[in-house]
Amino acid sequence: MKGTIKIDGEFCKECLLCTTVCKNQNLRPAAELNSKGFHPIELKEDADCNGCALCAVVCPEVAIEVYRE
Amino acid sequence: MKNIFSRPKSLKKAAFHYCAGCGHSITHRLIAEAIDELGIQDRAIGIPPAGCAVIAYNYFDVDMLEAPHGRGCAVATGMKRVLPDRIIFSYQGDGDLAAIGTAETMHAANRGENITVIFINNAVYGMTGGQMAPTTLLGQVSTTTPPGRSALLDGHPIHLSEILGQLPGTRYIERCAVNSPANITRAKRAIKKAFKCQMDGAGFSLVEILSQCPTNWKMTPVNACRWVTETMAKEFPLGVIKDLKAQAPTS
Numbered sequence A: 001m002k003g004t005i006k007i008d009g010e011f012c013k014e015c016l017l018c019t020t021v022c023k024n025q026n027l028r029p030a031a032e033l034n035s036k037g038f039h040p041i042e043l044k045e046d047a048d049c050n051g052c053a054l055c056a057v058v059c060p061e062v063a064i065e066v067y068r069e
Numbered sequence B: 001m002k003n004i005f006s007r008p009k010s011l012k013k014a015a016f017h018y019c020a021g022c023g024h025s026i027t028h029r030l031i032a033e034a035i036d037e038l039g040i041q042d043r044a045i046g047i048p049p050a051g052c053a054v055i056a057y058n059y060f061d062v063d064m065l066e067a068p069h070g071r072g073c074a075v076a077t078g079m080k081r082v083l084p085d086r087i088i089f090s091y092q093g094d095g096d097l098a099a100i101g102t103a104e105t106m107h108a109a110n111r112g113e114n115i116t117v118i119f120i121n122n123a124v125y126g127m128t129g130g131q132m133a134p135t136t137l138l139g140q141v142s143t144t145t146p147p148g149r150s151a152l153l154d155g156h157p158i159h160l161s162e163i164l165g166q167l168p169g170t171r172y173i174e175r176c177a178v179n180s181p182a183n184i185t186r187a188k189r190a191i192k193k194a195f196k197c198q199m200d201g202a203g204f205s206l207v208e209i210l211s212q213c214p215t216n217w218k219m220t221p222v223n224a225c226r227w228v229t230e231t232m233a234k235e236f237p238l239g240v241i242k243d244l245k246a247q248a249p250t251s
């Protein structure tokens, strides 16, 4: 992985916008709920993140931090 | 690895009260990023509206002063005249700017007040439950137009940005959207340019944002973003409406 993201699951409202912009389909809602009752987004185990930051750009909740090599 | 994207300094670490996918949230971040990049956190004063953004002061880490519904431009006028060194931005919805506040907005723009307006067009009265706004599209279902807006009964959607663009007092007006990465990037550039316009003393600047309201449009956030491009932007085309910024300020 050239990049990675850090998700603050408590901020996520499961709008799923990030899942539609990730070119590598790295994101999915987690099985468990956050305290607001949403399934927060998580990186899949086999994620291939290049740190493009598109998910963070569309995230309304500012719940995603992006890191790149 | 290096951090390349994180919460802007001018945005407090507080969870937004907005619905999932709401365009208000994205626009808040863009304004905060613009404030950070221009280094004006200690000079900016925001004016939240009545509407879903009524408690926007909980999120921006800059000075904020609430205006009554529709009166953002009038309040901004007073602030800017008393505190000319501050960067004043009014944040207003379509029910706010284009209905109850039309007079205040038109006259502030016509006077060429050196202020910046962020105009959130979500084609409904969001906070009060999805009633028709002046910007509601023809055929669009709202709680007060259950069969869809009719030109005969309800009039046509109003294009306030274009109307304001005809006034000699206005300097920079652009319509953007926050429904895709490319549009969000453009919207950020426009907001920055509008603040820059004010910092240069060039006069009235306004950025209209086509802003998805999944809740009142009764759509998923993903479908609401699609609707902005496929339907809403057909009525309200994106792009620069006026840009006289290059010219010298009027005396």
Ligand SMILES: Cc1ncc(C[n+]2csc(CCOP(=O)(O)OP(=O)(O)O)c2C)c(N)n1
Binding pocket: B050, B051, B052, B053, B068, B069, B092, B093, B094, B095, B096, B097, B100, B120, B122, B124, B125, B126, B127, B128, B133
């Ligand atoms: C003087 C006054 N009149 C009416 C209201 C009731 N009111 C609150 S929000 C609102 C409409 C909000 O719509 P808009 O400005 O489009 O903002 P949105 O919630 O869609 O972002 C109205 C009519 C009010 N708060 N103050």
Ligand code: SF4
Binding pocket: B017, B018, B019, B020, B021, B022, B023, B024, B052, B122, B126, B127, B212, B213, B214, B215, B216
């Ligand atoms: S009602 Fe619409 S505008 Fe208001 S917070 Fe919800 S999605 Fe946003």
Ligand SMILES: [Mg+2]
Binding pocket: B093, B094, B095, B120, B121, B122, B123, B124, B125, B126, B133
């Ligand atoms: Mg509205």
